Amino acid sequence: MKVRVHVSLKPGVLDPQGRAVHHALEGLGFTGVQDVRVGRLIELEVADDTTDATLDDMCRRLLANGVVENYRVERV
Amino acid sequence: MKVRVHVSLKPGVLDPQGRAVHHALEGLGFTGVQDVRVGRLIELEVADDTTDATLDDMCRRLLANGVVENYRVERV
Numbered sequence: 001m002k003v004r005v006h007v008s009l010k011p012g013v014l015d016p017q018g019r020a021v022h023h024a025l026e027g028l029g030f031t032g033v034q035d036v037r038v039g040r041l042i043e044l045e046v047a048d049d050t051t052d053a054t055l056d057d058m059c060r061r062l063l064a065n066g067v068v069e070n071y072r073v074e075r076v
Numbered sequence: 077m078k079v080r081v082h083v084s085l086k087p088g089v090l091d092p093q094g095r096a097v098h099h100a101l102e103g104l105g106f107t108g109v110q111d112v113r114v115g116r117l118i119e120l121e122v123a124d125d126t127t128d129a130t131l132d133d134m135c136r137r138l139l140a141n142g143v144v145e146n147y148r149v150e151r152v
Binding site: 006007008018021024025028030031032033034035036037038039040041042043044045046047049050054057058061062063 | 082083084094097100101104106107108109110111112113114115116117118119120121122123125126130133134137138139
């Protein structure tokens with residue numbers, strides 16, 4: 001089974017990578033960009049009987065940093 | 077308007093970060109994980125009249141490396 005984990009910084013947490021991308025887009029002449037945030041997209045191939053609780057456990061223990069990041073698990 | 081750009085490595089391209097995560101999950105006792113790939117999730121706040129062509133241009137010129145990465149644009 002394929003699972004996608006979307007990890008993004010919580011609102012209010014400073015995102016230097018996002019700011020750099022924002023700046024670079026402006027430098028390339030793209031106007032109208034108001035904000036850029038960069039997160040991670042983790043695609044896992046797991047056993048079909050993997051429970052939601054196990055996936056959540058993976059996120060909390062390794063894939064996301066709960067202090068500054070939100071995550072969302074999506075079964076594909 | 078909010079836009080999400082999903083950037084992932086093309087199949088066949090070596091993903092050391094994904095392998096490290098895979099290894100770490102096994103080390104934590106999670107069994108049944110067959111594969112892990114790590115990509116980027118870029119969230120942009122852009123002007124409402126931004127066209128698909130402009131978004132595609134941003135991806136090709138800055139957000140994704142077309143040689144080794146695929147990207148998908150999603151309007152939220």
